[in-house]
């Protein structure tokens with residue numbers, strides 16, 4: 001099962017009920033963060049305490065994180081990383097942490113040639129590019145500017161990635177793929193998490209009826225070709241795509257052939273601010289719904305709302321007029337995708353999850 005704990009749904013700055021971007025993903029290959037705005041470590045810890053208080057067998061723990069996937073360099077998406085690394089160091093972390101993010105070739109060259117310098121505006125390089133931030137974080141984290149655990153800093157120059165995206169992690173139980181998105185001059189990527197196709201469920205009783213004993217059942221169950229007769233239909237890959245900040249005209253999304261169980265897409269503005277969305281490299285709720293209905297998507301989670309909106313029902317209405325499976329996300333929400341393809345949205349109640357979908 002894949003479950004995404006959405007821990008920040010506000011854009012640019014936090015509001016009374018919404019923090020800036022950051023989600024905690026539990027998957028068959030471990031725990032990951034997608035974006036990490038300010039205060040993320042406290043949010044994760046508070047969410048974990050709540051999960052423990054309701055007796056959940058699922059948890060969100062900073063110590064369990066294997067990697068952080070940053071969609072882009074804007075501070076509302078990455079300003080929580082360095083303090084989190086600092087705490088990991090103080091907590092005696094030993095295991096390696098990967099930090100992934102987009103950059104440009106020009107920014108990588110800048111850091112190589114002029115380390116520590118800030119690019120001037122006519123360089124064409126975004127001054128806060130992750131290559132520049134990573135370079136700084138490396139020198140300022142931990143005791144005496146060095147972490148006691150390994151951090152693998154992994155940058156993807158978006159100018160080298162085509163419409164088909166790039167594979168950035170491939171493990172038996174889950175793969176991660178990155179697609180370039182469109183956030184004006186700031187290199188930005190979306191992350192696609194997918195499980196492989198799995199063989200169908202093994203029907204033990206049918207095998208026993210055919211005279212197999214326990215040991216031979218175990219043997220044939222392990223061999224896909226021998227066990228085909230007793231297996232149900234192949235269970236197809238399950239997937240989650242998280243957009244980061246972007247306008248909705250992303251060629252990779254427009255041309256994507258594979259089906260997506262859950263798309264979490266930014267929807268900063270409503271219809272009345274359509275022009276603002278386009279000029280700032282953002283999407284309206286309707287834009288997100290349009291791309292979801294164009295792609296083969298089963299569930300659309302809307303996030304990253306401008307702090308000007310207190311009531312988001314209008315954004316949901318505008319999205320649903322295009323794509324009915326559109327859902328406004330709240331801080332603390334959990335989206336779960338089961339191996340059989342069923343999708344749930346749960347919201348934090350006082351003492352338990354409340355099922356929304």
Ligand SMILES: [Zn+2]
Nearest residue numbers: 011012076245
């Ligand atoms: Zn943002």
